[in-house]
Amino acid sequence: MCARSSAARPTDLVVVDGRIAAGPAPRGAKAVDGGGRIALPSLVDAHIHPDKTIWGGSWVSRKPASGIADYVAQDVELFRNQRRPVAERAYGLMSHAVARGTRAMRAHADVAPAYGLAGAEGVAEARERLRHALDVQIVAFPQHGVVRTPGTAALLERAAREGLVDMIGGIDPIGFDHALDEQLDLVFGIADRHGVGVDIHLHDRGETGLRAMRGIIGRTRALSLAGKVTVSHVFCLPGLSDRELGSVAADLGDQDIALTTVAPSDSLVLPVARLREHGVRVGLGSDGVRDSWSPFGNADMLHRAHLLGWVTDVRLDDELAECYRVAAHGGADVMGLDHADLAPGAPADFVLVRGECLPQVVVDMPRRDVVVHGGVVVARDGEFSTDPVAGGVTGTGG
Numbered sequence: 366m367c368a369r370s371s372a373a374r375p376t377d378l379v380v381v382d383g384r385i386a387a388g389p390a391p392r393g394a395k396a397v398d399g400g401g402r403i404a405l406p407s408l409v410d411a412h413i414h415p416d417k418t419i420w421g422g423s424w425v426s427r428k429p430a431s432g433i434a435d436y437v438a439q440d441v442e443l444f445r446n447q448r449r450p451v452a453e454r455a456y457g458l459m460s461h462a463v464a465r466g467t468r469a470m471r472a473h474a475d476v477a478p479a480y481g482l483a484g485a486e487g488v489a490e491a492r493e494r495l496r497h498a499l500d501v502q503i504v505a506f507p508q509h510g511v512v513r514t515p516g517t518a519a520l521l522e523r524a525a526r527e528g529l530v531d532m533i534g535g536i537d538p539i540g541f542d543h544a545l546d547e548q549l550d551l552v553f554g555i556a557d558r559h560g561v562g563v564d565i566h567l568h569d570r571g572e573t574g575l576r577a578m579r580g581i582i583g584r585t586r587a588l589s590l591a592g593k594v595t596v597s598h599v600f601c602l603p604g605l606s607d608r609e610l611g612s613v614a615a616d617l618g619d620q621d622i623a624l625t626t627v628a629p630s631d632s633l634v635l636p637v638a639r640l641r642e643h644g645v646r647v648g649l650g651s652d653g654v655r656d657s658w659s660p661f662g663n664a665d666m667l668h669r670a671h672l673l674g675w676v677t678d679v680r681l682d683d684e685l686a687e688c689y690r691v692a693a694h695g696g697a698d699v700m701g702l703d704h705a706d707l708a709p710g711a712p713a714d715f716v717l718v719r720g721e722c723l724p725q726v727v728v729d730m731p732r733r734d735v736v737v738h739g740g741v742v743v744a745r746d747g748e749f750s751t752d753p754v755a756g757g758v759t760g761t762g763g
């Protein structure tokens with residue numbers, strides 16, 4: 366993947382029917398000059414919350430909060446004070462992510478009686494407008510708890526039954542919902558009945574988090590949902606001894622349960638390499654972006670790859686390049702997408718940047734000059750294109 370400009374020869378990337386093709390460009394193909402830039406696989410945001418964002422709107426000052434219940438109350442307050450509907454805010458953030466080189470995202474949208482299905486419907490509307498530029502999976506996320514907030518389970522079921530969402534979420538079944546078996550039975554029951562996946566937020570640490578993990582692994586096995594379940598954050602794993610981690614990772618690998626991390630800190634980031642030794646798919650994500658929870662976040666997955674390198678204190682070129690691969694291919698694995706690895710047959714999803722080589726790009730985070738999705742130029746000079754152009758691109762093999 367990494368090729369120093371001094372060593373890399375400029376090459377043509379030929380795109381036919383949205384995929385990289387071997388051989389010369391067909392007659393009449395549209396050419397786009399890549400100007401000798403490095404071509405890199407487009408990125409995948411495996412965990413983001415576009416319904417909560419105030420992206421593109423006025424600054425909001427946040428109030429002190431401690432614990433999920435406080436944050437949830439402030440979410441509702443912010444939602445009610447927003448003049449712009451979810452669809453517009455989500456579209457603003459999602460199109461910005463495209464301009465930063467994101468080809469696909471798994472979007473968690475709050476589902477709770479306070480909103481009904483407005484969050485998921487708004488994200489679905491934004492997804493439709495961006496169909497040519499971005500692949501989106503929507504998770505019905507019970508941010509207010511499944512059991513502690515009556516009416517939520519029925520809304521989750523409706524979202525799945527009506528085909529509005531691809532997955533059903535969950536949240537700290539012990540630490541927040543205080544109903545381990547009840548929440549997991551409800552969530553997995555809906556997934557099983559409607560043929561959708563599961564993606565559960567698990568912040569609980571220590572033995573509490575591990576008990577929830579065992580409940581998730583057990584139900585995945587019992588309902589034959591291998592390959593369809595993801596657990597996000599999973600703060601109970603990084604503190605384990607190597608032997609304990611190996612044992613959980615073996616169970617996850619056995620049931621093909623995927624994990625996502627947002628690389629929040631050195632003590633909470635998932636041990637990606639160790640997990641992958643057991644075949645565990647691990648993706649990287651943004652989480653909330655400029656919402657009531659946090660003023661931070663920018664939906665820029667190159668920046669997130671940089672943060673992964675920063676919090677894990679990497680130095681070596683291979684380690685930096687691996688951070689990029691987690692941000693690109695790790696998320697694709699989690700979402701069940703082909704790798705956009707620029708090989709013949711791969712999706713023609715790539716990003717052109719000025720730079721020397723991939724490790725340097727991860728550190729310097731250059732502007733995404735050209736973003737191509739399915740062979741179509743969807744962003745240029747860091748800006749989302751409202752007038753996309755189809756065609757092959759002449760660039761530099763990355």
Ligand SMILES: [Zn+2]
Nearest residue numbers: 473566652653
């Ligand atoms: Zn989240």
